[in-house]
Amino acid sequence: MLLYVHIPFCDSKCFYCSFNSYVEKHHLKVAYINSLLKQLDFELKRFEVKKKSIESVFIGGGTPSTLDALYYENFFKKIEPYLKENVEITVEANPNSAKQEWLTNMRNFGVNRISFGVQSFDNKKLKFLGRSHNSKQAINAVENAYRCGFENISIDIIYETALDTEKLLKKDIDTAFRLPINHISAYALTLEENTPFFGKKEVKKDDEYIGYFIADMIKEKFEQYEISNFGNYKSKHNLGYWQHRDYIGVGCSAVGFLKNRRFYVCNDIEEYIKEPLKISIENLxxxxxxxxxxxxxxxxxxxxxxxxxxxxxxxxxxxxxxxxxxxxxxxxxxxxxxxxxxxxxxxxxx
Ligand SMILES: C[S@@+](CC[C@H](N)C(=O)[O-])C[C@H]1O[C@@H](n2cnc3c(N)ncnc32)[C@H](O)[C@@H]1O
Ligand code: SF4
Structure with a gap:
């Protein structure tokens, strides 16, 4: 069994991103976590989750590192009996908010994998994408995480932006390979609806060769185990999705899957806080x-x-x-x- 947890808060909104997240609703964090714990109780029963059976937990977002580690304490207490011995617990983090103390506390809760949204190590490209961190902060964040005991560190990279050249991408990957990481997720920029980039063809370099170029560079060190994912360590969570395994999804906009049914949690945070069990079901x-x-x-x-x-x-x-x-x-x-x-x-x- 896999468990996905959605944390819909971000410090700022990147120009390309349509993920469900809010930058002005930080006052709802306590209420949100309380509702999430209610939904978790419900799902543990619905999925008939047995003790020591969860193989992977993925806390994604939004930006999980915008939430102080304390907010996760009750969540980890609740799931502890259900976790398999060598469970993979991943958390997504932004380089600017994943500070040393947060990293240490999350590590102490049992988080053993961290995925940083780096996107690039080029400051111009980071600005172009609307990121709130610079290259140095990204490098420091990865090194800090390693020092805090994280052995499984992944970074996200975005390519096919208008600024991408072979030289820039080579520098991005060379920099990545100098860091203590064992996984890279490399995504081609997509122009999503309801984002500042939507409809702006000029922000994207439409050149399918770039995908092969970046994949070939990453494959020099890491195995490509999916279109966008490369690693010496292959994420159990990612593999679980592609193996079509059952997964629980908690938090607003999360999706769950059990046998032939897919569960959709409502997207709106306020609605979710009021009614965390209002979940629609699709029969497949x-x-x-x-x-x-x-x-x-x-x-x-x-x-x-x-x-x-x-x-x-x-x-x-x-x-x-x-x-x-x-x-x-x-x-x-x-x-x-x-x-x-x-x-x-x-x-x-x-
Ligand atoms: C939920 S977000 C990442 C977590 C964290 N908030 C961060 O940004 O650092 C997951 C990843 O999806 C990728 N992504 C999001 N929107 C994208 C888009 N429109 N095109 C390509 N990649 C995208 C980014 O690489 C991002 O790091
Ligand atoms: S990419 Fe990450 S930080 Fe940026 S808006 Fe999306 S979820 Fe938030």
């Missing part, structure tokens, strides 16, 4: 589940179980194999080029 058909497994499997090293494919899909799989686009190993199909995953999945589904 067998076809929905199969196509999700195909999309997720081809985007990552997880691959696709041949048993879920119908006759027509199997015929198309043969064609893809003959074209050398996918290969078969122990009754699973694997994709050779994650950047082509969606195309391959669409073709196979028909």
């Amino acid at each position: 058909s067998n076809e929905d589940l199969i196509s999700e497994k195909i999309f997720l499997g081809f985007r990552s090293i997880v691959g696709v179980d041949i048993k879920i494919l119908n006759e027509n899909m199997l015929k198309r799989a043969e064609i893809l194999k003959n074209e050398n686009k996918i290969y078969e190993k122990q009754n699973r199909l694997y994709n050779k080029n994650f950047f082509l995953a969606d195309e391959i999945a669409l073709y196979l589904i028909g």
Whole structure:
């Protein structure tokens, strides 16, 4: 079982980001955590979570490091009996708010993996993206986390911005590799609705070659285990999503998944605080589940179980194999080029 926790607070809003987060509702933090704990109780029952069965907890956002470590105390107390012995506990953090004391306290709660939203080590690019930290702060944050005992440190990088050149990206990755990290998530900039970047084509460099360029550089040290994810250490949480495992989602806008149902928590923080159990349910058909497994499997090293494919899909799989686009190993199909995953999945589904 996996558990996702959403923390919808940020110190400032980056120009590209449409994640559910608020910059002016910090006064709601106490009420928010109380509601989140209520929902957590409910979900632990709904998912029939057994003691020592949660393999991964991911606290994401928003910016979890905008919340003082104290806010997490009751959460960790509540989940402690449910955690498996070698559970992965990840927290997302921004370089400007993840201070030494916060890092130490989170480490003491059992958090053993940290994912920093770095985006770039170039100060001009950071400003361009609307980030509230500079390159030096990002480097210090990673080094501090390592000193505080975090062995699993990941950084997020954004590419395909208008400012990106081979030289800039090479410097970003070279800087990253000098730091004590074992994972990089590299995302192509997307222009999301309801963000200052939406509709501004000039902020994005539309050049699919950049994706291959950055992936090849990162692959010199880390294995690519999904389109955007690279590491010596592969996150259990990420892999769990791509393996189509059940996951609990708590907090406003969180999503959960159990067998053939998907749960959507309401997006609005005030509404969530009032009614944390107002959750809508989507029932997924067998076809929905199969196509999700195909999309997720081809985007990552997880691959696709041949048993879920119908006759027509199997015929198309043969064609893809003959074209050398996918290969078969122990009754699973694997994709050779994650950047082509969606195309391959669409073709196979028909
Ligand atoms: C929830 S956010 C990160 C956590 C933390 N608030 C931070 O920014 O440091 C997760 C990551 O998604 C990526 N991201 C968000 N919006 C994006 C977009 N429009 N295009 C590409 N990547 C995006 C960023 O790399 C970001 O670090
Ligand atoms: S990228 Fe992170 S810090 Fe920036 S607005 Fe999104 S969640 Fe907040």
